[in-house]
Amino acid sequence: MNSSPSSSSRLRRAREATGTGLVVALVSLAAIGCLSAWAGAGHAGSPAKIEVREARVLLPVIPGRNTNAYFRIVNTGGAPDRLLSVTSPAASTAELTVHRMNEENGAYRESSGSVEIPAEGEVEMSPHASAVTVRSDPSWRPGERVAFTLAFQQSGTITVEADVRPVTLGSAP
Numbered sequence: 436m437n438s439s440p441s442s443s444s445r446l447r448r449a450r451e452a453t454g455t456g457l458v459v460a461l462v463s464l465a466a467i468g469c470l471s472a473w474a475g476a477g478h479a480g481s482p483a484k485i486e487v488r489e490a491r492v493l494l495p496v497i498p499g500r501n502t503n504a505y506f507r508i509v510n511t512g513g514a515p516d517r518l519l520s521v522t523s524p525a526a527s528t529a530e531l532t533v534h535r536m537n538e539e540n541g542a543y544r545e546s547s548g549s550v551e552i553p554a555e556g557e558v559e560m561s562p563h564a565s566a567v568t569v570r571s572d573p574s575w576r577p578g579e580r581v582a583f584t585l586a587f588q589q590s591g592t593i594t595v596e597a598d599v600r601p602v603t604l605g606s607a608p
């Protein structure tokens with residue numbers, strides 16, 4: 436019995452190997468092309484670059500009660516970042532929360548733990564999305580400014596002053 440492969444089976448294996456090698460080469464070239472375009476656009480190794488462009492805190496209807504603070508956080512860098520916590524010397528508590536609805540169509544806030552800030556993107560906190568739930572100071576008045584420190588996973592801390600605004604019906608905070 437002849438144990439050597441026939442020339443037709445050797446030829447078939449050579450074609451299969453060539454086809455597989457061609458696919459690997461094309462996928463590699465595509466990946467290199469995408470990485471080159473990404474690097475050429477200035478994003479290779481570009482860290483997160485966080486700015487807080489707007490900060491406001493609502494004056495609660497009942498002084499000293501919980502209210503919400505909202506921030507517009509912009510990331511102009513090439514890597515995502517994560518908001519880990521928010522603190523304020525003027526608020527006894529501050530917690531990252533997200534708006535939720537229950538089966539009876541009632542709204543409530545739930546702890547979110549953190550908020551992702553996408554690369555080259557932004558997060559606009561609002562009553563219908565992420566917010567910071569804080570215990571207000573009974574002495575707060577409209578027009579005052581309250582300091583908040585936002586702690587990010589990559590970008591460290593940023594301290595901003597939020598405008599104290601009254602709650603007004605029919606308008607966004």
